[in-house]
Amino acid sequence: MQALHIHAGPKALSHIREHGLKPEHVGVIPGAAGGPKGLILGPLDRFIFGEWLAQSSQPVDLVGASIGAWRMATACLNDPVAAFERLEHDYIHQHYEPLPGHKRVSAAQVSEAFGQSLQAFYGGRIDQALTNPRYRLHIVTSRGQHILHREHPVATPLGYAGAYLSNALSRRALGGWLERVVFSAQSAKLPFDAQDFRTRTIALTEGNFMPALQASCSIPFALKAVHDIPGGPAGAYWDGGITDYHLHLNWTAPKGPERAIVLYPHFQQNVVPGWLDKALKWRHGATPFLDHTIVLAPNPEWVKTLPNGKLPDRKDFMTYDRDLAGRVRVWTTAAKASQQLGDEWAQWLYKPELSRIQSL
Numbered sequence: 001m002q003a004l005h006i007h008a009g010p011k012a013l014s015h016i017r018e019h020g021l022k023p024e025h026v027g028v029i030p031g032a033a034g035g036p037k038g039l040i041l042g043p044l045d046r047f048i049f050g051e052w053l054a055q056s057s058q059p060v061d062l063v064g065a066s067i068g069a070w071r072m073a074t075a076c077l078n079d080p081v082a083a084f085e086r087l088e089h090d091y092i093h094q095h096y097e098p099l100p101g102h103k104r105v106s107a108a109q110v111s112e113a114f115g116q117s118l119q120a121f122y123g124g125r126i127d128q129a130l131t132n133p134r135y136r137l138h139i140v141t142s143r144g145q146h147i148l149h150r151e152h153p154v155a156t157p158l159g160y161a162g163a164y165l166s167n168a169l170s171r172r173a174l175g176g177w178l179e180r181v182v183f184s185a186q187s188a189k190l191p192f193d194a195q196d197f198r199t200r201t202i203a204l205t206e207g208n209f210m211p212a213l214q215a216s217c218s219i220p221f222a223l224k225a226v227h228d229i230p231g232g233p234a235g236a237y238w239d240g241g242i243t244d245y246h247l248h249l250n251w252t253a254p255k256g257p258e259r260a261i262v263l264y265p266h267f268q269q270n271v272v273p274g275w276l277d278k279a280l281k282w283r284h285g286a287t288p289f290l291d292h293t294i295v296l297a298p299n300p301e302w303v304k305t306l307p308n309g310k311l312p313d314r315k316d317f318m319t320y321d322r323d324l325a326g327r328v329r330v331w332t333t334a335a336k337a338s339q340q341l342g343d344e345w346a347q348w349l350y351k352p353e354l355s356r357i358q359s360l
Contacts, residue, residue: 001299002344004299004344005302005358006294006295006345006357006358008293008294009291010359012291012292013359015261018116018257020352021349021352022056023055023056024058025257025260026259026263027254028060029060029264030064030247031065031067031071032066032245033065037267038068038091038267039088039180039311039334040311040338041267042088042335042338043341043342044296044345045074045084046080046342049080050081052346058259059135060134061133061191063182063247065239066216067138068247069140069216069217070213071084071087072214073139075243076129076185087106094113097322107221111214115210119210122209126206127206131186136186138183139213140180140243140244140247141216141237141240142238142239142242142243143179143232144178144225145175145177145179147159149236151224157221160177161221172197174243174276178242179200180240182194182199183201183202183208183209183212183229183231184203187203191251193249196289202231203231207230207231208230208232212232215238222314225237225238243311244273246266246272247276247290248272248287261293262290264305268298298328298341306333312331
């Protein structure tokens with residue numbers, strides 16, 4: 001069974017027919033939010049950043065939210081293959097024990113432990129992520145507005161309830177509750193047209209790298225918000241996936257074949273705009289925003305062959321509860337099986353078959 005499905009927007013497909021697909025054609029790589037689902041992208045990440053893109057020299061914009069931001073920042077390190085291997089190991093083995101006298105792990109406890117893990121992972125290497133000669137890193141966060149401006153035990157749940165209802169009526173209406181704040185390295189311009197949603201851009205620096213990255217991964221109620229990130233406007237910052245779950249953005253491609261393609265290793269075909277859109281199926285289809293995009297996604301039938309017949313996900317923390325060994329075994333098995341995704345992509349690049357490309 002083929003594990004990898006290749007989906008392309010109309011302009012990306014035309015590009016492949018006319019020019020083929022070479023590493024120098026890639027201008028943007030997005031990294032979606034999605035927690036443990038991102039584990040299956042490890043082999044693709046290691047091949048793309050460790051081998052394939054190394055054959056070219058053009059600048060590439062890396063845009064990530066949540067686990068996608070962690071992946072894209074990892075790609076900027078000096079030895080991306082080793083860094084991605086460590087990321088996979090660290091993510092699979094993360095574990096949080098409730099404090100004595102408590103039945104559950106608190107959001108504050110998870111946030112503290114997660115911050116320590118980021119420090120252990122990037123400590124002494126932040127400059128590599130910020131000054132990579134090839135890659136320009138963009139970390140997406142969601143900053144609260146009005147009653148979501150500061151995290152509060154009563155106001156925050158009410159604010160997210162209001163955000164959910166507003167978003168159901170109109171995605172733009174979500175901007176009244178949350179704004180997209182992107183922290184960009186090297187003074188890089190955004191590689192997308194941000195007129196679709198209220199957006200602010202901030203310089204990504206040594207002083208705000210850690211809080212920006214932690215904020216981008218801070219799922220509401222599961223982790224604490226990160227407040228008052230240096231260089232950015234005051235307020236509470238949460239997971240970038242709330243505003244941009246799968247980065248369904250209006251990517252701007254340069255003219256000509258070089259840097260014209262948005263290459264998107266993803267864990268599913270659909271590119272869902274925001275976290276609050278997960279249940280709104282009518283927002284899951286492709287739009288002209290994705291015309292230049294190639295999505296590399298697992299075959300849904302192949303996914304059924306993984307442990308429990310699904311991708312790893314956050315529910316596994318509850319399913320396995322304190323059975324750390326059981327969750328580690330299941331996630332490790334899925335991550336190893338996903339080597340087939342990387343191998344099939346490498347084989348396709350060596351011998352492209354246009355018949356394998358499906359529309360987005």
